[in-house]
Amino acid sequence: MILYVLCFALFLVGVYGLLTKRDLIKIILSTAIMGYAANLFLVLFGYRHDATFPILTEANAGQPMVDPLPQALVLTSIVIELGITALLVALAIRLYQKYATFDITKMRSLKG
Amino acid sequence: MPIETWLIFTMGIMLVGSIVALEIRDVLSAIIAIGIVGLAVSIAFLFLQAPDLAIVQFLFEIFALIILVRAFIGKKAHEDSLASNKTAAVVVGVVLLAILFLCLPIFRALPPFGEPLFITSAHYTKMATQETGAANLVASIILDYRAYDTLGEVTVLFAAILGALTVLRTSRRTQKGKESK
Numbered sequence: 001m002i003l004y005v006l007c008f009a010l011f012l013v014g015v016y017g018l019l020t021k022r023d024l025i026k027i028i029l030s031t032a033i034m035g036y037a038a039n040l041f042l043v044l045f046g047y048r049h050d051a052t053f054p055i056l057t058e059a060n061a062g063q064p065m066v067d068p069l070p071q072a073l074v075l076t077s078i079v080i081e082l083g084i085t086a087l088l089v090a091l092a093i094r095l096y097q098k099y100a101t102f103d104i105t106k107m108r109s110l111k112g
Numbered sequence: 113m114p115i116e117t118w119l120i121f122t123m124g125i126m127l128v129g130s131i132v133a134l135e136i137r138d139v140l141s142a143i144i145a146i147g148i149v150g151l152a153v154s155i156a157f158l159f160l161q162a163p164d165l166a167i168v169q170f171l172f173e174i175f176a177l178i179i180l181v182r183a184f185i186g187k188k189a190h191e192d193s194l195a196s197n198k199t200a201a202v203v204v205g206v207v208l209l210a211i212l213f214l215c216l217p218i219f220r221a222l223p224p225f226g227e228p229l230f231i232t233s234a235h236y237t238k239m240a241t242q243e244t245g246a247a248n249l250v251a252s253i254i255l256d257y258r259a260y261d262t263l264g265e266v267t268v269l270f271a272a273i274l275g276a277l278t279v280l281r282t283s284r285r286t287q288k289g290k291e292s293k
Binding site: 006021052 | 115116119120123124126127130131133134139142143146149150153156157160161162163164165168169172175176179180183184187197200201204205208211212215216219220222223224225226227228230232233236237240241247248249250253254258261262265268269271272273275276277279280
């Protein structure tokens with residue numbers, strides 16, 4: 001249980017950064033932290049004691065395996081996260097070119 | 113040492129690294145701290161018997177570091193110095209701690225660490241080799257049992273990359289109707 005709590009604490013650190021920081025760079029880093037915590041939580045959930053990795057080899061034939069389903073879904077989630085990070089960074093660069101700052105409280109005009 | 117000890121150790125590194133990344137002033141140091149967090153996640157995946165995930169997480173981390181450093185190097189971060197912001201930070205911190213303590217019964221209700229539900233996966237681990245012919249069960253799930261999921265993922269990734277390229281485009285698109293005249 002302590003592992004779940006630590007993982008959730010990591011997620012809450014990300015939420016804290018998202019809510020309190022006014023710097024766009026820090027906000028992007030917060031979303032990355034939340035992503036790590038969510039992925040790690042799902043994989044923690046599929047771990048089995050005394051089980052091997054879910055690849056069939058001669059060495060681990062017949063032994064129990066960890067749950068391959070969360071691993072497969074987290075694999076896709078990690079790749080999506082990279083695309084999202086790239087998109088956020090692109091938006092931040094554009095905003096910096098327009099406003100010459102990363103402070104979100106100074107970005108007030110809606111004009112394109 | 114049992115695996116829990118190692119995982120608690122790596123998670124402690126992650127927590128410290130993420131707090132440092134959020135609180136430090138220097139942009140490059142913050143990005144490097146987030147890199148430490150990501151590589152610790154990769155090591156945690158190795159402990160959790162997920163070699164595919166560890167490799168993908170490692171690659172993701174390197175790519176993310178390259179993107180972040182390339183985009184933000186030399187740019188000055190905003191410095192939070194207002195007093196009102198500090199009170200807001202304290203309030204948010206207290207509320208999040210309260211949420212953490214309120215959620216403790218939920219984690220007690222979850223299946224304990226090391227004993228997963230293993231209902232759908234029981235079929236996969238038993239039948240995957242005969243049904244799909246793949247030795248790697250993760251590959252057999254993402255490419256065979258849940259191939260539509262993967263298709264959707266590729267679509268989302270494509271949309272995100274397309275959005276990034278569109279946002280970053282420097283030359284304005286010329287209107288064809290006006291150009292021909």
